[in-house]
Amino acid sequence: MSVLAHLPAETPAQQTRRGHSRLLPYLLLLPGGLWLTVFFAVPAVQLAATSLYDPSGSLQEGYAMTWEFGNYADALSAYWPHFVRSLVYAGIATLLCLLLGYPLAYAIAQKATRFKNLMLVCVIAPFFTSFLVRTLAWKTILSDNGFVVGLLRDVGILGSDGRLLATSVAVVLGLTYNFLPFMVLPLYASLDRLDGRLLEAANDLYASPVRAFAKVTLPLSMPGVVAGTLLTFIPAAGDYINAELLGTPNQYMIGNVIDSAFLVRLDYPQAAALSFILMAIILAMVFVYVRRAGTDEVL
Amino acid sequence: MTMAAENGDLRLVSLTKRFGIFTAVDDLSLTIPQGGFFALLGASGCGKTTTLRMVAGLEEPTSGKVQLGGRDISRLRPYKRPVNTVFQSYALFPHLDVFENVAFGLRRRGIGDIRAQVERMLALVQLEGYGKRRPAQLSGGQQQRVALARALINHPQVLLLDEPLGALDLKLRRQMQIELKRIQTEVGLTFVHVTHDQEEAMTMADTVAVMNAGRIEQLGAPAEIYEFPSTPFVANFLGQSNLLAGQVAGRSGDDILVSAYGSRFSVPAARCRAVDGDVYLGVRPEKLHLAPDSDSVPAGHQWVTGVVSDSSYVGVSTQYLVRTPWGTEVSAFASNAGVLAQVPLGAHVVAYWRPDHAFLLGREAGAGDATQPLLEPVP
Numbered sequence: 113m114s115v116l117a118h119l120p121a122e123t124p125a126q127q128t129r130r131g132h133s134r135l136l137p138y139l140l141l142l143p144g145g146l147w148l149t150v151f152f153a154v155p156a157v158q159l160a161a162t163s164l165y166d167p168s169g170s171l172q173e174g175y176a177m178t179w180e181f182g183n184y185a186d187a188l189s190a191y192w193p194h195f196v197r198s199l200v201y202a203g204i205a206t207l208l209c210l211l212l213g214y215p216l217a218y219a220i221a222q223k224a225t226r227f228k229n230l231m232l233v234c235v236i237a238p239f240f241t242s243f244l245v246r247t248l249a250w251k252t253i254l255s256d257n258g259f260v261v262g263l264l265r266d267v268g269i270l271g272s273d274g275r276l277l278a279t280s281v282a283v284v285l286g287l288t289y290n291f292l293p294f295m296v297l298p299l300y301a302s303l304d305r306l307d308g309r310l311l312e313a314a315n316d317l318y319a320s321p322v323r324a325f326a327k328v329t330l331p332l333s334m335p336g337v338v339a340g341t342l343l344t345f346i347p348a349a350g351d352y353i354n355a356e357l358l359g360t361p362n363q364y365m366i367g368n369v370i371d372s373a374f375l376v377r378l379d380y381p382q383a384a385a386l387s388f389i390l391m392a393i394i395l396a397m398v399f400v401y402v403r404r405a406g407t408d409e410v411l
Numbered sequence: 412m413t414m415a416a417e418n419g420d421l422r423l424v425s426l427t428k429r430f431g432i433f434t435a436v437d438d439l440s441l442t443i444p445q446g447g448f449f450a451l452l453g454a455s456g457c458g459k460t461t462t463l464r465m466v467a468g469l470e471e472p473t474s475g476k477v478q479l480g481g482r483d484i485s486r487l488r489p490y491k492r493p494v495n496t497v498f499q500s501y502a503l504f505p506h507l508d509v510f511e512n513v514a515f516g517l518r519r520r521g522i523g524d525i526r527a528q529v530e531r532m533l534a535l536v537q538l539e540g541y542g543k544r545r546p547a548q549l550s551g552g553q554q555q556r557v558a559l560a561r562a563l564i565n566h567p568q569v570l571l572l573d574e575p576l577g578a579l580d581l582k583l584r585r586q587m588q589i590e591l592k593r594i595q596t597e598v599g600l601t602f603v604h605v606t607h608d609q610e611e612a613m614t615m616a617d618t619v620a621v622m623n624a625g626r627i628e629q630l631g632a633p634a635e636i637y638e639f640p641s642t643p644f645v646a647n648f649l650g651q652s653n654l655l656a657g658q659v660a661g662r663s664g665d666d667i668l669v670s671a672y673g674s675r676f677s678v679p680a681a682r683c684r685a686v687d688g689d690v691y692l693g694v695r696p697e698k699l700h701l702a703p704d705s706d707s708v709p710a711g712h713q714w715v716t717g718v719v720s721d722s723s724y725v726g727v728s729t730q731y732l733v734r735t736p737w738g739t740e741v742s743a744f745a746s747n748a749g750v751l752a753q754v755p756l757g758a759h760v761v762a763y764w765r766p767d768h769a770f771l772l773g774r775e776a777g778a779g780d781a782t783q784p785l786l787e788p789v790p
């Protein structure tokens with residue numbers, strides 16, 4: 113009582129200003145929150161319900177809600193190789209993106225000086241044409257009578273009847289190509305922020321350029337690495353265009369299965385169950401990964 | 412000094428650095444003996460940091476050499492030089508805690524069992540218990556002390572300190588100065604210390620260099636530079652000086668005669684940097700005394716008359732500005748040791764000095780009196 117009595121009373125103007133600042137975060141959340149509720153949360157619940165429908169129903173006759181948790185077991189036992197394949201392809205593609213993207217992002221951020229913006233535009237340039245068209249172009253590039261295969265055959269890396277198209281290699285290369293910008297941009301953002309004076313300090317303190325990279329540059333760019341790998345891995349694991357265009361059914365990923373379950377076989381409960389399994393797997397992997405990488409800034 | 416000590420001298424030979432057409436460091440040559448404490452003073456942008464960076468190997472000299480103990484290290488990569496830097500911008504590693512920042516140099520050299528060493532260094536900069544904090548969780552002064560500890564712990568042959576105490580309060584700064592001086596003498600390190608604190612430079616360093624626009628204007632023991640500056644810039648950069656514009660009017664025995672504003676003055680030839688043409692007659696403010704009239708001036712002194720235009724009581728002394736008949740002002744510091752009454756504003760006074768306290772400097776033709784009073788003009 114006595115303490116409070118000594119505090120200067122707030123004027124109404126101060127009170128409303130305080131009230132505004134407390135409301136502000138919620139106001140900022142409102143538009144995006146509404147959007148996500150209508151177009152993500154509601155459909156997701158709908159999809160979850162669909163995944164538990166009786167699979168013997170059909171689109172025409174309608175589905176009965178029978179809480180069929182067996183849908184999940186059936187989907188997993190029928191298509192687990194596709195899940196594994198998706199994760200392996202996406203994993204390799206992410207790794208390749210990191211190996212290609214890190215030096216590229218480093219060069220743009222730290223060395224390009226005058227050509228920085230030009231090089232960034234080049235990284236984004238592929239987005240000016242459609243994903244589908246670019247992947248079709250890769251079909252030509254990797255085709256049996258294309259120059260890549262010709263060269264590899266000449267050098268002897270491929271046998272005389274060896275091919276790239278319609279192999280796992282083609283699918284992984286396609287994924288790598290298509291998702292590289294998603295790796296480069298976050299890496300660039302974190303490397304661009306890196307203060308060159310820190311590297312000078314490391315050099316001054318007996319760290320060779322290699323050690324300075326390992327002890328200063330790499331740890332400071334970890335937020336970029338984590339963001340880049342997530343932005344690459346997550347969409348790559350769910351992708352189906354690359355397997356469709358550059359592979360054969362032997363290379364089909366889980367995305368292809370979901371695609372055909374929804375649009376060809378019209379097995380909605382199974383398609384929904386597959387979607388949820390994929391989501392759960394990715395969420396679990398991301399959770400473990402971010403915990404291990406220890407970057408609390410990302411999520 | 413022993414032979415071995417001389418072998419560790421740091422020597423800069425015609426060191427020059429140009430950025431495009433701009434010359435940041437201009438043909439700098441100097442020798443700092445091993446174990447010496449060298450202070451570099453100079454206005455902002457005069458090339459102090461650039462000089463240190465060339466010694467550390469972070470900037471490649473446009474021409475000239477850096478030698479350490481007779482060995483040319485100009486082309487040696489920074490991490491191979493036995494030189495560490497306390498950076499003006501601190502450059503602490505944001506992803507490492509204070510302990511790991513301080514341990515960085517030791518770890519890179521593969522030195523094991525460093526805990527005790529790091530703890531001791533943190534205690535020395537009064538940061539015990541801060542080991543687990545990140546740099547972002549420290550105040551500016553604390554960060555500066557981490558930067559100091561991070562360089563000092565390596566006991567390099569040469570330690571470069573770029574304004575290492577600028578962010579500290581006076582008391583802490585004095586304590587750090589004592590610690591630095593102690594380590595420097597105990598371990599026998601060579602310190603190159605950039606500072607804007609003249610007192611710090613004068614009290615700590617064996618040798619002080621005053622830099623101006625990429626060149627060293629004067630180099631010597633602190634007292635030597637203070638008592639007998641070699642250029643008007645130095646005379647007003649290190650402490651302040653009253654510089655009266657005049658011309659050399661001749662010579663009389665060991666004295667140079669100077670005429671200024673219709674009066675004749677004399678300066679012993681040994682205290683003259685210039686002996687003909689346009690000159691400045693310089694007198695330090697604390698060597699200028701006030702008397703009520705010329706009859707009270709002790710014998711053998713020289714004087715100018717004037718009117719007290721401003722006074723400022725600063726405790727140990729009172730600083731007076733005296734306006735001369737020709738319109739410029741000279742400043743005089745009167746010690747408050749005695750029971751002398753304060754001289755009132757507007758009083759007619761005589762400011763007098765001993766001729767051997769004056770000095771004579773070369774002056775560019777046309778330049779007027781150059782006194783930079785410490786006193787703020789009173790509105």
Ligand SMILES: Nc1ncnc2c1ncn2[C@@H]1O[C@H](COP(=O)(O)OP(=O)(O)OP(=O)(O)O)[C@@H](O)[C@H]1O
Pocket residue numbers: 430433435453454455456457458459460461462499
């Ligand atoms: N990389 C650079 N490119 C161009 N000019 C530079 C560069 N580095 C420094 N300079 C210029 O060189 C001059 C000397 O810079 P330096 O950093 O050595 O000054 P300083 O004496 O340390 O100043 P301060 O006391 O403000 O720290 C300045 O005029 C600065 O603008």
Ligand SMILES: [Mg+2]
Pocket residue numbers: 459460461499573
């Ligand atoms: Mg500087």
